[in-house]
Amino acid sequence: MTDKLFGLVDLNARLELTRFKPVRALFKSRWFPLAAVLVNTFLFVVILLACLVGGYSAGNYNFGIMIVWILWWVMLMFVLVPVFARAWCLMCPFPIFSDWLQRGRLLDVVPGRKPFGLGLKWPTRLRNMWLMNVAFLMTTYFSGFMTVRPMASFILLGLVILTAFIVGLVFERRNFCLYLCPVSGFQGLYAQFAMVEVRRKDPEICRQHKVKTCYLGNECGHGCPWLLAPFNFQKNTYCGMCLECFKTCPYDNMGFNLRPPGADLLVDNPRAPRKLDEAWKAFIMLGIAINFYLAFQGPWGWLKDMVRAATWSGFLTYILYHTVSCLVIIPAIFLGFAWLSKRFSGNREVPLKNVFTNFAYTLVPLGLGVWIAFSLGIILPNGSYLLHILSDPFAWGWNLFGTANFPWTPVWTAYLGYVQGATMLVFYLFTIAFGYRIAKQTYPTLAQARRGWTPIWAGLTALTVFFVWLYTG
């Protein structure tokens, strides 16, 4: 029986984009995505220089701050993650140096070459999102500096690049991207909603193919740098879309598919189970979105003083509140609704942990909507600063494109609340559409699923109204 999203789109529908020759040729070329990575490497050199030269100047007139925290962040939340999954990882320049050193070369492949570096295996206990959860949360402690002070951004970006390099020398392949990168975790989580996927085409071909070249590599490409088994991809979560499996598969059995949004949210099997670390990532992202909104788009000066560390006690209080709200309060409230769901369902067999973890995935579309709405509040008022910094990236008085003196011009801010509210409404629709399906997966009978869904539905509705109030109330 087909399952249609909103009664319109079959959730199993796929359009394989790599069946079109130009797309396939692009994906099989060794220059792709390397060319994009090289362009971004150059861009990040300029960003780092601009941050260094910018020192302590106002961030809204700094190339590094504006490109990273306004343009890149907004593109990430608007397009890259919700549509193209981990497309940023595909073109991310941070691991290029460790990749280069490990492989000995940038473009071509030397089959059988022993990778440079210690090549240690990542500890089994840490093969999850917990480290990334902590890393990202801790990074956000300093949002009051790094998003406004060029030097703080320089330090942060420099640390990330340096850590990626060192981890690449000690551990095999892309363990940094998999388990440490602060921006990797939320991309992985929200990529489950994305409208594209990398998957094998014919499972039988993979079964017959005994030498798993997609994992081991061959003369055409490297074994999966993300240490995954491309022949058995179930979810987007950890696939960095490096496209090596397209190059190494001798049968052209890898496909890049267009699909309905959110298809991965219903995947829960022994190979790709729903997990507590991902659930907590969803809570953390929601908490950060609330706290960022209050601090950056809210009118409360005392909170801004705390975030930008006007006083040490204020800053430490903010860190404490931020941590507790993200790690404890939001999950605790959600646990309350999960408990209610179990009680309402009347089911005694399904563990509360399963109910809690499963329904946490309803926060993926809702959280994405919250972040898109938040990003609208960043780009619409501040986007016009981009025209200035593009013409004068180092604040040296250049006017490359004749826009250096373009005045600050807020765009459509009269409608900001409407657009943010409408965004919440759209993603709330996805949330309840997938929430009910998750209820049916969680409870064994339809009656239990319906009863168990009701408290969760009420909680998600209240949460959406809360965000509408935050943006427009």
Added chain:
Amino acid sequence: MSESQVALRLGFGLALLCGLACSAGAEERFFEVRAKRFAFTPHVLTVNRGDTVRIRLLSEDVHHGMYLDGYGLQTSAYPGHDGGLRFVADKPGRFSFRCSVTCGEFHPYMIGHLRVEPNTPFHLLVLAVLAVGLIGWGVATLRRQQEEPSHDR
């Protein structure tokens, strides 16, 4: 009279009453807003639709601006030189006012709110969420369905 005509007349009557109520209470409202890096005090100004709003902007440290979303108005102030705005709050909803003169590193986030009551956009959005939610809940839980929960994970 058909049902749709009755509904139309009722709606028109309600809108008229609402408009009369709003315009009847219109008054002049004065606010002295102090700007200091990176906040406005008071940070929320609440008025009724139709009120004439006068704002005197005072700066307590450096050059600050005030740009009012939705109304497209702008003024600025620096110590010893106040700015001013005067307008009729004819658009309901919540609007941000933002510092429009770069005043330091947190400048883009120096924000205050003007709330023009009744906040119709907010009420409409909440109604929309509740309506969509109730329809979704109803479709999911009330309709007769033969299917059983899927455990084909």
